[in-house]
Amino acid sequence: MNFLEKMKNQVLIGDGAIGTLLYSYGTDTCFEELNLSAPEQIQGIHQAYLHAGADLIQTNSYAANYLKLKRYGLEDSVKEINSAAVKLARSSIQEHQAYVLGTIGGVRGLTPLAIPLDEIKRNFREQLYCLLLEGVDGLLLETFYDLEELETVLSIARKETDIPIIAQVSLQEIAILQNGMLINDAIKRLEANRADVVGVNCRLGPHHMLETLSSVELPQHAFLSVYPNASLPAYIDGTIQYKEGEDYFRKSAQSFLKQGVRLLGGCCGTTPGHIKAFADEVKHAVPILEKQVTNRKKPKIERMTIKRTNTPLETLVQEKRTIIVELDPPKKLSTAKFFEGARALKDAGVDAITLADNSLATPRIANEALAHIIQKETNVRPLVHLSCRDRNLIGLQSHLMGLHTLGLHDILAITGDPARVGNFPGASSVFDLSSFELIEMIKQFNEGISPSGSELGENAVFSVGAAFNPHVKALDKAVIRLERKIKAGADYFVSQPVFSVTQLLEIHEATKHLSTPIFIGMMPLISSKNAEYLHNEVPGIKITQIIRDRMAKAVNPIQAEKEGLLITKELIDASLELFQGIYLVTPFLRYQLTTELTNYIKRKDRQKEHHYVKSIHH
Known part of the structure; x- marks a missing residue:
């Protein structure tokens, strides 16, 4: 029996x-x-x-x-x-x-x-x-x-x-x-x-x-x-x-x-x-055959409808050239130069300022605090990075609720660098979630439901970006990861900085079947040492020998900075025909470099538009 x-x-x-x-x-x-x-x-x-x-x-x-x-x-x-x-x-x-x-x-x-x-x-x-x-x-x-x-x-x-x-x-x-x-x-x-x-x-x-x-x-x-x-x-x-x-x-x-x-x-x-x-x-009880059931019905949900006051980045980038610029939160308590840079970038006409979340596992001023001030005082859209490294599932949910409350609706979901690469190598890396799971969690917030299944009372309106690292041996495998992130709910991608025209073309060819937009990353180099450090020690970044040799020939800091800008402009020239979204990384809060590059992009687009209008008249 x-x-x-x-x-x-x-x-x-x-x-x-x-x-x-x-x-x-x-x-x-x-x-x-x-x-x-x-x-x-x-x-x-x-x-x-x-x-x-x-x-x-x-x-x-x-x-x-x-x-x-x-x-x-x-x-x-x-x-x-x-x-x-x-x-x-x-x-x-x-x-x-x-x-x-x-x-x-x-x-x-x-x-x-x-x-x-x-x-x-x-x-x-x-x-x-x-x-x-x-x-x-x-x-x-x-x-x-x-x-x-x-x-x-x-x-x-x-x-x-x-x-x-x-x-x-x-x-x-x-x-x-x-x-x-x-x-x-x-x-x-x-x-x-x-x-x-x-x-x-x-x-x-x-x-x-x-x-x-x-x-x-x-x-x-x-x-x-x-x-x-x-x-x-x-x-x-x-x-x-x-x-x-x-x-x-x-x-x-x-x-x-x-x-x-x-x-x-x-x-x-x-x-x-x-x-x-x-x-x-x-042990010897007789099972019951009938019972009274509490008629529990799914409660009628009357969630508040929150409306965005700006166009989501994934929509904006399909309508026009869109420039986002990373401005890292300071490692020290002084914020004067940071906000000076934010205002300069706003005047240059950037579409969003992105703020990393303790990049390279190095403590910085909390990005959501700076993002709130930027949004309030300069009216520039903040794109807040959110890392899985520093927060468990409880902390991530609480953080998302806080971002929603502050009206910060643009998030870049990342797994994060392990703690051992940063200032405190003995610190714990949490990683309750990966970036895939975080993307999915944020999208569930947009349905007004927490990860536990409970009601949140409002539908969030987060737009979720995801990271793209093209510096891998097999680019096709990196594209498969993008497809998985799209399935999880990613609205757009932000790539690691690219330092090769050839690589730009390879990325475009490998991703052209995707309808999800990509913001292609670029970062002006400021010295030969900077280039060698990034290439040899920073995860997710590779710089060609040709570029490193060009930087090595610069005899002083001024020439090195000029050469770094020239290299980036050459990359921009190639990328403008391939990608609608440009992602500029500001090195060491030198915002003058990314404002100049922003102006350069806008000038190139105006020239292109002028030539187009002129050709029509002729």
Whole structure:
């Protein structure tokens, strides 16, 4: 008899956490690798849950897939680790009437497009086959925040096997998925995709799990499951800890029964004590067949409509020549020269001033503060760079909310240079997100929804630029990255500075099929040392030998600066026929150089227009 037959007439008990239990023992490494290096420890955990009353135990394989094992250099051990996981679980139940669930965890997080579905499918299939070959009694698909991912892997699993499948989503908000879908609708979709048991696990404790389940109808053909967390985690003395709360779990057990739960287990922070509390309370309970459902409807959204006061850059650059100039925030508290430069660039007629976000991991005055002042005092559009390096997901969301509140709607989303290249090489690089995920997150803001799925109350109107590094061995691969960023929602691209006419032509040829505009980058060199440093030490910049030789021939700083301007003007002459958008980088706050280049571009365009008008008259 499989466990689905038993579930028709009784409530079954699942096990609790494995990873957080191992963490509480002092293990802080790849938990799944312990199947090979410390099998007795994993077996001991299985035995503890079985003695506590668990009817189903899960294999220690939650993250035993290629993508997650790769973080530890274990990507070639997928089969070995999963096979060991099943064997350990199977050997643990020999003296118990229990079942083994092959566990597979979700891969996508709060920004689903970061990992393409094709990659998800390959990743999932490999682990699935390993578990099925060892003969599990069922599959537990758990902690899936992205419903598309769960439906995709569920359909694959169902085509490969007839064994029972448990499919569980995870929520950031009560009763709502991160895509804004109500949990009741998601449960119905999973049931329609032939999941045998459907439910919720992780993130929420019993209180919010019960509130979530109150809006869930009893499935017509599947059973309902829930695996709550022990509590909210706390960070104490350098470790993450959860409240014990075993008596609290016991008291909540009957409430879960009233919501129609047939499979009751635990997730993060739960221990054999929590599972025993559940088992003692509901082991012989009779499942309910009817329940009162709280009719939770998607709230009618009345978001405020925010209108931009200027044309988005991606639209502007398709209408006319558009010049954006980077003016780096100062490294010191003095801002006089910076604002002097901003006013000079405004007078030169630039379309936007871009402000880097601690470029090269070097602390500077916060760019959003300077951007707000520039916008207010000079009426020049600021383009604020936003790096993933310095802020976690919480900080990024807060920062975006702040930019929206300040009316700063133009953002360049970048991953950021690692901290080790800057003034504080020991500082932590956060990188919760990559630039792909940040772009997607910003676009979700434009829909009025936070990454957790909650309402923001207003639709943001961000225009999102993305970085383009053409200084790679294979330009076609760089273009593939651009295509991925377009899919994530990038509105336009800003390239690293280019120092070769030949490269300009190659970039144009490689990207001409893209409808997303590109601002081609240029930076005037100021000396031979400057050129050599940029070429040899700065990531993402390459300068041809010809250009470096030209700079080396300049005998003094004045001549070097003139030569640098001449080189840039030659590049501008070539680029004006190829790109509508020009991105000028100001070296060392020498704004006189970029104002001169701005005037040069405008003069060249006027001459071209004059010749065009003259040719018409003739």
